[in-house]
Amino acid sequence: MRKNQDMLGEEQSGPLMADVARLAGVAISTVSRALANPGRVNAKTRAKIDAAAKQLGYTPNAMARGLRIGKSNIIMIILPGSLHYGASQIIPQVLQSINRSLIQGGHNLMIANLDRDEVSERHILDLAFGGTVRGAIILSSKLPEVDGRSLANAGFPIVSMLLDMSDAGFPSVVTNDREAVRDATAELIRLGHRRFLYIAGPEGNYHDVERYGGVVEALDQAGLTAEAVRRSGGNLDYQHGFEIGVQAASDFARLTDKPTAVIATSDDMAISFVSCVQRTGLSIPEDLSVVSFDGSPVCEFCSPSLSTIEQPVDEMGQAAVAILLGATGQMENGPATRTVIRSKLILRESMAGPKS
Amino acid sequence: MRKNQDMLGEEQSGPLMADVARLAGVAISTVSRALANPGRVNAKTRAKIDAAAKQLGYTPNAMARGLRIGKSNIIMIILPGSLHYGASQIIPQVLQSINRSLIQGGHNLMIANLDRDEVSERHILDLAFGGTVRGAIILSSKLPEVDGRSLANAGFPIVSMLLDMSDAGFPSVVTNDREAVRDATAELIRLGHRRFLYIAGPEGNYHDVERYGGVVEALDQAGLTAEAVRRSGGNLDYQHGFEIGVQAASDFARLTDKPTAVIATSDDMAISFVSCVQRTGLSIPEDLSVVSFDGSPVCEFCSPSLSTIEQPVDEMGQAAVAILLGATGQMENGPATRTVIRSKLILRESMAGPKS
DNA sequence: TTGTAAGCGTTATCAT
DNA sequence: ATGATAACGCTTACAA
Numbered sequence: 001m002r003k004n005q006d007m008l009g010e011e012q013s014g015p016l017m018a019d020v021a022r023l024a025g026v027a028i029s030t031v032s033r034a035l036a037n038p039g040r041v042n043a044k045t046r047a048k049i050d051a052a053a054k055q056l057g058y059t060p061n062a063m064a065r066g067l068r069i070g071k072s073n074i075i076m077i078i079l080p081g082s083l084h085y086g087a088s089q090i091i092p093q094v095l096q097s098i099n100r101s102l103i104q105g106g107h108n109l110m111i112a113n114l115d116r117d118e119v120s121e122r123h124i125l126d127l128a129f130g131g132t133v134r135g136a137i138i139l140s141s142k143l144p145e146v147d148g149r150s151l152a153n154a155g156f157p158i159v160s161m162l163l164d165m166s167d168a169g170f171p172s173v174v175t176n177d178r179e180a181v182r183d184a185t186a187e188l189i190r191l192g193h194r195r196f197l198y199i200a201g202p203e204g205n206y207h208d209v210e211r212y213g214g215v216v217e218a219l220d221q222a223g224l225t226a227e228a229v230r231r232s233g234g235n236l237d238y239q240h241g242f243e244i245g246v247q248a249a250s251d252f253a254r255l256t257d258k259p260t261a262v263i264a265t266s267d268d269m270a271i272s273f274v275s276c277v278q279r280t281g282l283s284i285p286e287d288l289s290v291v292s293f294d295g296s297p298v299c300e301f302c303s304p305s306l307s308t309i310e311q312p313v314d315e316m317g318q319a320a321v322a323i324l325l326g327a328t329g330q331m332e333n334g335p336a337t338r339t340v341i342r343s344k345l346i347l348r349e350s351m352a353g354p355k356s
Numbered sequence: 357m358r359k360n361q362d363m364l365g366e367e368q369s370g371p372l373m374a375d376v377a378r379l380a381g382v383a384i385s386t387v388s389r390a391l392a393n394p395g396r397v398n399a400k401t402r403a404k405i406d407a408a409a410k411q412l413g414y415t416p417n418a419m420a421r422g423l424r425i426g427k428s429n430i431i432m433i434i435l436p437g438s439l440h441y442g443a444s445q446i447i448p449q450v451l452q453s454i455n456r457s458l459i460q461g462g463h464n465l466m467i468a469n470l471d472r473d474e475v476s477e478r479h480i481l482d483l484a485f486g487g488t489v490r491g492a493i494i495l496s497s498k499l500p501e502v503d504g505r506s507l508a509n510a511g512f513p514i515v516s517m518l519l520d521m522s523d524a525g526f527p528s529v530v531t532n533d534r535e536a537v538r539d540a541t542a543e544l545i546r547l548g549h550r551r552f553l554y555i556a557g558p559e560g561n562y563h564d565v566e567r568y569g570g571v572v573e574a575l576d577q578a579g580l581t582a583e584a585v586r587r588s589g590g591n592l593d594y595q596h597g598f599e600i601g602v603q604a605a606s607d608f609a610r611l612t613d614k615p616t617a618v619i620a621t622s623d624d625m626a627i628s629f630v631s632c633v634q635r636t637g638l639s640i641p642e643d644l645s646v647v648s649f650d651g652s653p654v655c656e657f658c659s660p661s662l663s664t665i666e667q668p669v670d671e672m673g674q675a676a677v678a679i680l681l682g683a684t685g686q687m688e689n690g691p692a693t694r695t696v697i698r699s700k701l702i703l704r705e706s707m708a709g710p711k712s
Numbered sequence: 713t714t715g716t717a718a719g720c721g722t723t724a725t726c727a728t
Numbered sequence: 729a730t731g732a733t734a735a736c737g738c739t740t741a742c743a744a
Contacts, residue, residue, distance in 0.1 A: 013426060013487070013720095013721090014485055014510075016721065016722090017721065017722070018721085026730075026731085027730065027731040027732075028721095028722090028731085028732095029723080029724080029730075029731060029732075029733090030729085030730055030731070032722070032723060032724085033723090033724095033729095033730085036723080040729080041729070041730080042729060042730085045729080045730080054503065057485075057503070057504055057505050059481070059482055059485035059486045059505070060486055060721085060722075061423070061486055061487045061720090061721050061722065062482075062483075062486040062487060062488040062722095063419045063422045063423045063428060063487055063488070063720090063721080063722090064423050064487075064720070064721035064722040064723090064736090065721080065722050065723075066419040066722090066736095067417070067419045067420050067423050067720090067721085067722075067723095067736050067737065067738090068721080068722045068723045068724085068735080068736050069722085069723065069724090069736085070369060070736070072419065074466070074488075081452070091448045092447045092448060095451075095467060096437070096469060099467050099468075099469050100469065103469075103475070103476070103479055108466055108467075108468075108483065108488070109466065109467045110430070110464055110465065110466045110467070111451060111455050111464075111465045111466070111467060112455075112464075113452060113455050113456065113459075119459070120459070123459055125415070126415055126418075127418075127464065129370055129413075129415035130415045130416055130417055130418040131369070131417045131418060131419055131420075131737095132418040132419065132430075132464070147410065147413070148410075148413055149413050149415070154370075240653070242653055242654075242656070242657060245657075268654075271654060271657045272656075272657045274657075275656075275657035275658070275659060275661075276657075278659060297596070297598055298598070298624075298627060298654060300598070300628075300631075301598060301601075301627045301628045301630075301631035301632075302631070302658070302659075303631060303634060303658075303659045305631075369736095369737090372737065372738090373737065373738065374737080382714075382715085383714065383715045383716075384715090384716095384737095384738085385714075385715065385716075385717090385738095385739075385740075386713085386714055386715075388738065388739055388740085389713095389714085389739090389740095392739080396713080397713070397714080398713060398714085401713080401714080416737085416738075417736090417737050417738070419736090419737080419738090420720090420736070420737035420738040420739090421737080421738055421739075422720095422738090423720050423721065423722085423736090423737085423738075424719080424720050424737080424738050424739045424740085425720085425738085425739065425740095426720070487721090
């Protein structure tokens with residue numbers, strides 16, 4: 001109630017706790033208690049206060065509260081800029097899942113893009129060290145580090161999702177990438193395939209290692225060697241997933257002794273790959289079987305419909321939030337946990353036995 | 357520097373402005389000035405301060421600052437829960453574009469899901485009235501309103517994106533939906549089509565009115581009547597875009613005097629529709645031409661590749677941010693502005709002349 | 713140009 | 729059970 005509140009410049013900051021206190025005829029500290037610890041105040045008093053608050057349309061000021069208690073209720077999610085395009089198909093679901101979970105406990109979700117420039121890194125560090133956010137969920141293996149400030153230290157709660165970073169000390173929520181790909185590959189082998197093309201994302205990162213590892217394991221178990229699989233992509237990090245598939249199709253065209261089955265590490269890659277090879281006259285799955293990773297809804301509606309390993313995005317988001325909010329204090333205790341939530345192979349038309 | 361800062365419980369709140377001041381040998385207010393108005397402080401002093409700040413790894417506390425100046429630097433984007441799935445293909449781009457623009461000016465982006473429940477409405481209102489956020493970009497026509505509190509009043513800066521809500525008093529950034537669909541339809545007419553199927557999103561909303569209006573206008577100009585177009589979808593609001601396409605395909609199957617061209621109001625719908633009708637033995641574009649709205653990257657890789665009206669998401673995001681940040685004060689001045697950014701029709705294989 | 717001091721709207725400690 | 733009061737970390741008149 002700073003200036004004229006109902007004159008014309010209705011630009012004011014709304015009713016304060018002091019206003020509620022006055023209207024209810026109690027002290028301001030009592031209002032604070034009534035709102036935070038309803039149990040520690042007389043029922044009658046509380047009723048008066050609640051009524052006054054409602055009547056005034058009172059909303060507590062979050063910044064004042066945050067400043068006082070030294071905590072914010074905001075969590076940030078750090079997305080590599082490329083992700084918006086790369087595994088983009090699942091990003092909206094990731095955000096929604098995380099946001100829904102956060103709201104349960106009165107928390108909020110802020111987005112942070114981690115691009116390859118110092119500006120975005122500095123920005124994220126400011127968010128963290130400036131107390132704006134209380135913790136972070138990261139979908140990136142690289143963490144901002146500028147001017148000696150580093151997100152990795154600072155006892156700042158961080159949970160990694162999708163990528164396993166438990167070795168680096170961050171509790172991680174991942175799916176069983178290796179096993180899922182192993183099973184998908186095993187299924188292809190069972191169908192009769194013996195020569196494979198693996199389309200990689202950024203080479204050497206967790207997903208690549210695990211997923212490619214899964215392929216090799218399946219080959220092993222079937223008595224085949226890694227000779228049976230060729231790789232494409234991988235060297236091209238940070239780009240549009242669709243482009244990787246296009247590139248892979250062109251690699252495929254040059255291959256002698258052609259693979260009869262393709263394992264793509266994201267749906268995007270598979271979709272553009274399929275599109276390109278179909279244009280060269282090949283039929284899927286007759287000439288080439290395809291399976292990919294992510295479980296984007298669109299896979300069901302491709303021609304042919306695409307087999308895909310569906311990531312349990314919702315559960316992963318929920319788990320990440322639960323761990324993050326739970327872990328507020330500890331960190332540094334034991335080794336970081338690694339929570340695995342199983343993917344599900346969805347079999348569709350794109351997988352079948354090889355021709356001959 | 358509350359307790360023991362390098363003993364073991366490294367859990368403290370980091371260096372304060374007071375620490376910087378002490379180290380630099382100046383008053384705290386001088387530090388504040390040096391950081392905010394570098395011009396209003398002696399170059400030498402400023403150098404000392406900068407050095408001290410850097411040495412300590414100082415980051416200003418955003419909540420304290422926000423509380424003091426009565427403003428937050430956070431903007432929220434309000435997404436209808438359904439959007440994550442519906443026109444989901446463009447949501448990541450929207451978020452990225454808005455976030456990048458915001459960061460330019462030191463602002464941050466918070467996500468708010470507007471679901472159909474009171475909890476999410478209340479949550480958003482708390483964000484606004486509690487001072488957490490400074491303004492909002494809405495992708496929804498419905499605004500939260502609970503307990504007498506309403507986002508629509510409150511002099512709270514709001515900009516609408518995608519939907520034109522200038523009549524309701526919100527500056528809006530939209531694309532030329534009507535015109536774009538009119539042109540696409542005209543192109544279909546030019547190709548020889550005379551009977552159309554229009555696949556609607558939520559019936560009666562801005563997009564439906566404009567886009568359907570565009571179809572009818574094109575028919576008009578060609579001397580055709582609205583009899584030439586049948587509608588599908590529309591009654592099913594808020595659901596997975598893919599489902600609407602599936603439903604439309606089943607509607608299509610039952611139609612007598614079949615349309616030869618389809619105008620879908622989102623890529624999702626078009627994709628699932630195409631998939632379904634292809635399974636009934638129809639060929640696209642031989643038996644049926646298809647064009648849709650959004651410009652999702654995946655359209656290029658469908659079979660056949662899909663013609664689509666590409667929304668200028670990046671520019672819309674930038675414009676929305678510019679308007680929102682510019683409009684901090686005014687509002688209520690004149691009528692709300694309506695900023696139109698043109699879409700681009702991308703012609704691909706899915707559009708061709710009718711068979712006979 | 714720089715320093716002093718009064719808040720911003722809460723919460724939490726201490727009395728009462 | 730309730731009330732006065734001192735922070736929380738910063739910005740901004742106002743003084744020097």
